[in-house]
Amino acid sequence: MLFNSLTFLIFFPIVTVLYFVIPRKFRYLWLLAASYYFYMSWNPKYALLILTSTFTTYLCSLMVSKASTVSKKKLYVALSLLINLTILFTFKYLNFFTDTLNQLFNMSAPTFSLILPVGISFYTFQALGYTIDVYRGEVTAERNFFKYALFVSFFPQLVAGPIERSKNLLNQVRMMESVQFNYERMRSGLLLMIWGLFLKVVLAERAAIIVNQVYNNYENYTGFYVIIATFLFAIQIYVDFSAYSLIAIGAAEVLGFNLMQNFNTPYFSRTVGEFWRRWHISLSTWFRDYLYIPLGGNRCSRWRKHLNILIVFVVSGLWHGANWTFVIWGGLNGIYQIIGAELKPIKTRIVDTFKINTESFSHKFFQIVVVFSLINLSWIFFRAPSTSVAINMITHIFAEFNIWIFVDGSIYKLGLTALELKILVLSLTALLIASLCQYNGISIRAKLAEQAIWFRWAAYITAIMILLIFGYYGPTYSPSDFIYFQF
Amino acid sequence: MKKLLLTILFLVCAVLVAWQVNEVLKFKHTDGNLILEAFYSNKKPIDVLMLGSSHTYDHLNAGIMWRSEGVSAFALAAGSQRYWSSYYYLKESLKYLKPQVLIFDVGGGARYSGRHSDSTITIWSTLGLRSYIDKARSIALSVPSIDRRVSIFLGIPEYHSRYRELKEDDFPFLTSKEISSVVFGRIHTNIYKNNIQDMSSIQDMKALDEKDEEFFLKILDLAKQNDIKVLLVKSPYQLPPEHQKIYNYIDNIAKAHGVEFLNFNLSYKDVGIDPLYDFRDFSHFNVHGIKKYSMYLAKYLRENYNVPDRRNDPEYAEWDKWANDYYMLAFTPKLNTTLQEYLKLLKNYSNDVVVFTVVTDEASRQIGKISQEELSILGIDADLKGKHQYGYVSVYDTETGFDYEEISENQTIIFKDRRDKLPMGVDVKSRGGRDLNKNENTISSIKINGQEHSKNKRGLNIVIYDKKRKTVIDSFYVDTHGDPTFTIKR
Numbered sequence: 005m006l007f008n009s010l011t012f013l014i015f016f017p018i019v020t021v022l023y024f025v026i027p028r029k030f031r032y033l034w035l036l037a038a039s040y041y042f043y044m045s046w047n048p049k050y051a052l053l054i055l056t057s058t059f060t061t062y063l064c065s066l067m068v069s070k071a072s073t074v075s076k077k078k079l080y081v082a083l084s085l086l087i088n089l090t091i092l093f094t095f096k097y098l099n100f101f102t103d104t105l106n107q108l109f110n111m112s113a114p115t116f117s118l119i120l121p122v123g124i125s126f127y128t129f130q131a132l133g134y135t136i137d138v139y140r141g142e143v144t145a146e147r148n149f150f151k152y153a154l155f156v157s158f159f160p161q162l163v164a165g166p167i168e169r170s171k172n173l174l175n176q177v178r179m180m181e182s183v184q185f186n187y188e189r190m191r192s193g194l195l196l197m198i199w200g201l202f203l204k205v206v207l208a209e210r211a212a213i214i215v216n217q218v219y220n221n222y223e224n225y226t227g228f229y230v231i232i233a234t235f236l237f238a239i240q241i242y243v244d245f246s247a248y249s250l251i252a253i254g255a256a257e258v259l260g261f262n263l264m265q266n267f268n269t270p271y272f273s274r275t276v277g278e279f280w281r282r283w284h285i286s287l288s289t290w291f292r293d294y295l296y297i298p299l300g301g302n303r304c305s306r307w308r309k310h311l312n313i314l315i316v317f318v319v320s321g322l323w324h325g326a327n328w329t330f331v332i333w334g335g336l337n338g339i340y341q342i343i344g345a346e347l348k349p350i351k352t353r354i355v356d357t358f359k360i361n362t363e364s365f366s367h368k369f370f371q372i373v374v375v376f377s378l379i380n381l382s383w384i385f386f387r388a389p390s391t392s393v394a395i396n397m398i399t400h401i402f403a404e405f406n407i408w409i410f411v412d413g414s415i416y417k418l419g420l421t422a423l424e425l426k427i428l429v430l431s432l433t434a435l436l437i438a439s440l441c442q443y444n445g446i447s448i449r450a451k452l453a454e455q456a457i458w459f460r461w462a463a464y465i466t467a468i469m470i471l472l473i474f475g476y477y478g479p480t481y482s483p484s485d486f487i488y489f490q491f
Numbered sequence: 492m493k494k495l496l497l498t499i500l501f502l503v504c505a506v507l508v509a510w511q512v513n514e515v516l517k518f519k520h521t522d523g524n525l526i527l528e529a530f531y532s533n534k535k536p537i538d539v540l541m542l543g544s545s546h547t548y549d550h551l552n553a554g555i556m557w558r559s560e561g562v563s564a565f566a567l568a569a570g571s572q573r574y575w576s577s578y579y580y581l582k583e584s585l586k587y588l589k590p591q592v593l594i595f596d597v598g599g600g601a602r603y604s605g606r607h608s609d610s611t612i613t614i615w616s617t618l619g620l621r622s623y624i625d626k627a628r629s630i631a632l633s634v635p636s637i638d639r640r641v642s643i644f645l646g647i648p649e650y651h652s653r654y655r656e657l658k659e660d661d662f663p664f665l666t667s668k669e670i671s672s673v674v675f676g677r678i679h680t681n682i683y684k685n686n687i688q689d690m691s692s693i694q695d696m697k698a699l700d701e702k703d704e705e706f707f708l709k710i711l712d713l714a715k716q717n718d719i720k721v722l723l724v725k726s727p728y729q730l731p732p733e734h735q736k737i738y739n740y741i742d743n744i745a746k747a748h749g750v751e752f753l754n755f756n757l758s759y760k761d762v763g764i765d766p767l768y769d770f771r772d773f774s775h776f777n778v779h780g781i782k783k784y785s786m787y788l789a790k791y792l793r794e795n796y797n798v799p800d801r802r803n804d805p806e807y808a809e810w811d812k813w814a815n816d817y818y819m820l821a822f823t824p825k826l827n828t829t830l831q832e833y834l835k836l837l838k839n840y841s842n843d844v845v846v847f848t849v850v851t852d853e854a855s856r857q858i859g860k861i862s863q864e865e866l867s868i869l870g871i872d873a874d875l876k877g878k879h880q881y882g883y884v885s886v887y888d889t890e891t892g893f894d895y896e897e898i899s900e901n902q903t904i905i906f907k908d909r910r911d912k913l914p915m916g917v918d919v920k921s922r923g924g925r926d927l928n929k930n931e932n933t934i935s936s937i938k939i940n941g942q943e944h945s946k947n948k949r950g951l952n953i954v955i956y957d958k959k960r961k962t963v964i965d966s967f968y969v970d971t972h973g974d975p976t977f978t979i980k981r
Contacts (some may be wrong), residue, residue, distance in 0.1 A: 014641065421655070423655060424655075464501070469508060472512065473516070474654065477651075478642055478647075479610065
């Protein structure tokens with residue numbers, strides 16, 4: 005069930021109304037049932053996998069909490085990791101590794117026709133994070149299986165995050181009986197959902213048309229075609245993924261839950277490191293807390309630290325998909341940071357020598373453009389179907405300086421008419437304004453709430469009408485899934 | 492409590508805005524929602540309600556039925572409509588009128604046999620329904636996917652992307668001209684040589700699909716409850732034997748219910764239908780078939796069902812106009828009648844036209860037999876009697892009253908002045924028999940947007956340009972010199 009589907013339009017209000025109407029002690033059971041229904045709407049069989057992950061992490065975490073020695077605790081954590089990572093490996097990576105081995109050693113080991121269950125990487129990491137939190141004593145083991153199951157399967161963030169921490173979400177599940185309906189919170193959550201839907205159905209789906217046209221026919225495109233498509237893919241993946249997070253956060257807010265922020269204007273980052281502190285924050289911090297720090301983090305030699313970064317980003321790449329393109333994408337982001345760290349003394353010297361004002365707008369803008377360009381370069385690997393295609397596309401960028409495509413009408417032959425392109429540009433402008441507000445700590449929702457009622461209502465209704473009219477939804481289109489579902 | 496009321500008020504405002512947006516964006520299908528809109532806007536009694544698929548709305552023309560017998564009929568039908576949709580149409584219509592007779596074309600039960608309808612057909616049959624409950628039921632019976640049901644019910648997911656193709660016509664509410672074009676105005680002139688096989692030897696029966704039968708019986712029951720006589724019909728088409736078996740089955744049910752069933756697949760010759768001339772494809776009539784079939788049934792209704800002739804009822808004055816409009820549009824290009832008869836039709840033709848008249852060679856000898864009043868319909872006010880071999884040009888706009896007329900004994904008349912007052916490019920000239928330049932090739936000419944339309948024959952050469960349709964709807968000549976019958980020739 006997609007957030008931008010009509011089914012969700014019916015599902016969510018029913019779930020919300022009943023949630024606040026039924027006796028509070030049954031709320032978690034109602035939300036659990038709704039969450040499983042939500043998940044099973046993709047494929048009922050998937051429920052068995054999430055149930056297995058839930059049951060094993062629940063049991064192991066209880067055993068961890070009851071174990072008398074550290075070695076026993078470690079054993080149960082290891083058991084939980086082994087079972088869940090095996091499931092993840094089997095469904096997500098087995099064929100990839102088999103294919104790789106077959107190619108490397110000229111073997112013919114069989115591959116299996118397994119369907120990747122949606123959101124498996126998300127809920128597996130969430131459940132494993134809980135086990136580790138219990139081991140570390142940061143959260144007590146939950147005895148009520150159904151409440152724990154709700155923590156793992158909470159429908160707003162089940163299939164594409166944010167990957168919640170037990171300290172945050174599990175504690176809210178435990179306290180949910182005391183949550184009362186709140187009008188302002190509902191309004192705020194709904195506004196977030198509308199904004200998220202706008203990003204998805206008006207902006208991301210439009211950008212996707214040009215991106216798909218160029219990337220699916222890459223051999224026909226050079227120069228600015230590739231640059232435009234890659235720029236739009238950067239926009240598409242950001243708005244697509246952040247849209248899902250915003251709708252998830254908004255839906256949870258309506259129900260009285262606070263989920264963590266997942267994106268914080270990442271394209272305004274001035275370093276690649278900063279980008280990763282602003283992009284998919286729930287995953288970045290997960291890797292930081294459960295992989296980078298256990299590997300030694302910053303508290304080790306310079307080269308060991310670089311190796312830790314590289315490991316984390318290669319694993320992050322693999323988390324995104326079982327393909328070498330994702331490994332290279334992750335590795336490239338790790339290498340950017342290592343090079344950035346190594347070049348830091350040179351940068352400092354240049355800044356000092358030329359007395360560059362690092363806080364000036366021009367310098368910040370320069371840094372933002374450089375980081376955005378580097379990230380765009382890595383997105384080519386992320387989007388391209390294979391590494392050879394990605395390299396091919398990069399070489400295609402320099403094959404022709406075809407700047408005339410902006411004026412000779414060629415740009416209208418990429419799948420969007422002049423009218424559709426105008427809507428795309430207007431939507432991008434809206435995103436830019438919203439991002440600038442967010443970057444400068446201005447809450448548009450709070451500002452809007454201060455306005456007179458007629459203005460607010462006009463704004464809300466206009467936003468809804470824009471969604472209704474200009475959104476890509478309904479049977480005329482075959483809307484793409486949210487990109488991050490596949491991870 | 493205050494917040495709850497505000498929320499409700501906000502939702503009401505949002506729904507009202509969405510409603511208006513919906514009105515602009517929604518499909519304007521002539522065989523679906525527009526028919527329902529026309530139906531809802533109709534305030535006159537309807538004696539004959541006609542249900543079914545395209546074989547109803549395309550074949551039974553209410554304009555012809557009105558014009559020929561004064562039958563007030565309304566085809567409440569949509570393309571490929573299933574029985575259950577027809578049932579909900581009937582149920583809906585009974586809230587607004589009580590017809591004397593229900594004509595139901597039963598083709599749906601054989602041609603679609605219980606199948607789900609695809610989304611387009613479902614939209615045709617449900618989009619305009621005012622009753623949301625019946626609309627939901629009809630959609631649920633038509634489409635299996637829940638997502639699609641919701642989408643069709645809401646409507647806007649189906650057509651919101653029409654913002655790219657909006658035209659001026661999408662904004663105003665339905666005008667009376669649009670109603671006339673919906674109810675009376677389908678014109679298909681092409682001819683398909685059809686082959687309808689003789690099915691009279693097929694006596695076997697094949698049962699209707701369970702769902703079809705359920706709703707077929709519901710239609711009969713609902714009509715009976717409301718004291719409406721039912722006339723089941725099946726207009727002819729190129730049908731396979733399997734269909735005939737189902738019609739035999741329907742005939743059996745009809746007899747059991749005391750209902751008449753006219754299966755014109757077996758008796759189309761009684762109607763005068765010529766398969767080689769009256770069809771536009773293997774299944775649908777062209778205007779000639781429509782005319783024969785509609786006139787036949789109108790007469791049949793008058794003679795067998797006591798349906799009244801309402802032509803003298805002033806309440807239906809508008810119908811006269813619409814019916815004549817239709818007749819004019821559909822049949823004028825093929826109508827070889829007299830100039831006087833033609834002028835009567837033209838007078839009733841409501842669309843705004845520009846009439847061009849030029850004389851080639853000579854037009855004066857017999858023209859005195861046509862009254863000046865009649866000729867003024869063409870914009871001819873000059874007295875042409877005795878103007879032997881004079882040149883003559885008239886340009887007359889029935890909407891604006893623009894009137895240009897010139898007559899000359901021996902000079903070529905070229906229409907130049909005020910040409911910019913007309914909405915199209917025009918070059919008109921006339922040379923009479925005495926013209927000093929008559930040896931040049933072209934004697935008279937009516938060029939519209941660069942294209943020659945004048946027949947350039949002796950007498951009056953007339954071209955009629957429809958401003959609304961932006962096209963020449965007729966070009967003919969009448970030899971007012973040598974033909975005392977004034978027969979129109981093309």
